[in-house]
Amino acid sequence: MKRRSDTIAAIATAPGASALGVVRISGPHAARIAGQLAGPLPKAREAALRIFRDTAGEALDQGLVLYFPGPASFTGEDVVELQGHGNPVVLGAILKATLDAGARPARPGEFTQRAFLNGKLDLLQAESLADLVASGSERAARSALAALRGGFSRELDAITAGLRAVRAEVEATIDFADEDLDAADAATLAARIAALRIDIARLLRGARHGARLNEGADAAIVGRPNVGKSTLLNALARDEKAIVSDEPGTTRDVLSIDLAVHGVPLRLHDTAGIREAGGAIEREGVVRAQRAAAAAELILHVVDSATAHEVLTDLMPPGAASPTVIRVHNKIDLDRAAPAVLRTTTGIEVRLSAATGEGLDLLREVIVEAIGLSAASDSPYLARTRHVAALETADAALAAATHAEIPRCPELVAERLRLAQQALEEMTGRLTTEDLLDDIFSRFCLGK
Structure with missing residues (x-):
């Protein structure tokens, strides 16, 4: 994905007074901007105690500086965190100093959106990060963390890979139309489609539980x-x-x-x-x-x-x-x-x-x-309504690709397989629209 050319900054900790507060900076000029406020940056991933100053040299706070050079950072860009005292007035002054030095205010969810655009996580993981922050119970938090660690995505990727392979074989029969697909080959493809539906049904049950646990x-x-x-x-x-x-x-x-x-x-x-x-x-x-x-x-x-x-x-x-x-x-x-x-x-x-x-x-x-749950039921991954809808769409498309249609109408079967694959890839963000991304990330908290 294309990297962004501007540098963003935001307060990354919750509003209100607290012991600690963090201002996060990400982008190609993060190191320069942080250097203007805190002096020479420490080595990557090493904390250093610094005085934070505004662009006029006035001391604002004293705290820790951490530098995460891209692409080995959360966003995939250069990231600097200024960790000071959690006074909203002080944090606001530090943030203003970063803006005066050339950063712009980050939009809600923009740090995570950049992580997604730079391939650091997929859309399922990005959503699970927001769900983890908003979790209202320990049970929901554990399920969100499991999705954030990629478990949901890996299961979905395995199904998508199997679907892609079946689709390739069906489309090959269209490309070589002079070679008829015999009954045995058609039965094998039908069995593979049926197996994919079983996998989707299992994931769909978990997603329904996860969505209910989430919402x-x-x-x-x-x-x-x-x-x-x-x-x-x-x-x-x-x-x-x-x-x-x-x-x-x-x-x-x-x-x-x-x-x-x-x-x-x-x-x-x-x-x-x-x-x-x-x-x-x-x-x-x-x-x-x-x-x-x-x-x-x-x-x-x-x-x-x-x-x-x-x-x-x-x-x-x-x-x-x-x-x-x-x-x-x-x-x-x-x-x-x-x-x-x-x-x-x-x-x-x-x-x-x-x-x-x-x-x-x-x-x-x-x-x-x-x-629709039980005290002992396990919801392995926290999910959302859109995930349930996408899995239902994929299952319906595969159900329509019947055994009888494979030798008779492979074009129709291939199209239904394409629709199923599209629904699954929209879940992880491999195939999605800019409007959907904007809607999802706009619901994140500021600084995340």
């Missing part, structure tokens, strides 16, 4: 007043996020929190108790509760002994969709009942006490299962 789900807690909805939210969050009171109608608005359930990101919405009575403010809370429930992928329908006869449709507005529902029978401590998971023809019910914590682990397991 999580929306869940709404709904029920009548005083069944323990806010207590349940606090128990799942392991914190006092919502006000709990015996007075009906305490919750007036939707309270949303982000948490991880067995490593799976979940955005949980606590809603107002749904009832006919109440003033204008409470009625608006009920409307918002129903709206949140209608938009959720998963509903935790909370009941107690007094409302155990209730069904969810009693609480939902007419015409609402039918999401996945877990019925939560709360307050078993008052009934002196045991925690349990009941699976019936009408759905799943978890019996628990949000106040004492009995049965909460059962609910967590059922939530993850309802999302």
Whole structure:
């Protein structure tokens, strides 16, 4: 890929005050610009203590300088890191000095984009780097790291290589049309296509799990007043996020929190108790509760002994969709009942006490299962929706390349193989558009 001619700089550490802060510079003039601020650079990959000065010679900070000459650097270009104190004012002054010396401000994700363009990593790895930074759980972080280290790409490359070989053989029959493809050769090619579909199906299962682990789900807690909805939210969050009171109608608005359930990101919405009575403010809370429930992928329908006869449709507005529902029978401590998971023809019910914590682990397991994962399931690579869509496209194209068509219509088979290969290569960025790259990298944080 063509190298960029300009040099970029950005603060690479998170906003806010901290013990350390890093200004990263990358490009053909990185060494010269850093030299203006910090004096002679140290040997490659050796840290040196320096005073950082602006272009007028005024001292800004004292810290470490590290020099990574290209192409053996993250971006594939000359990279210098100025590691100082994590005061936003100080870091801003150091960054301004790099700009005054000839750098330009980096766009979000531009360092990683340059690494991709210079062949230091593929698009799957670049996306996994952003996902690792944004991971909301240890489980998601491990899966993102596995993809960053190239595991996902290697499996995909092996499938693509096999697909490319089959496509070459099919296209050879077109180039030498005077030589008919016999039934045995056609059967062999069909078997190889079938084997590729098996490999894609395996990778697709993992990608679906990885995408769900990456993107999580929306869940709404709904029920009548005083069944323990806010207590349940606090128990799942392991914190006092919502006000709990015996007075009906305490919750007036939707309270949303982000948490991880067995490593799976979940955005949980606590809603107002749904009832006919109440003033204008409470009625608006009920409307918002129903709206949140209608938009959720998963509903935790909370009941107690007094409302155990209730069904969810009693609480939902007419015409609402039918999401996945877990019925939560709360307050078993008052009934002196045991925690349990009941699976019936009408759905799943978890019996628990949000106040004492009995049965909460059962609910967590059922939530993850309802999302499409399990506490013990392994998602080897963190994935995105676009990866799932690309694998589905490739599988559909191979499914269309049937055994019967190979000897009869090799041109059509070759085209379907080409479409499958294109879908897979778009995942790694070997075949992609500038618009797609801009969209992906624009979502990265600044300085990455």
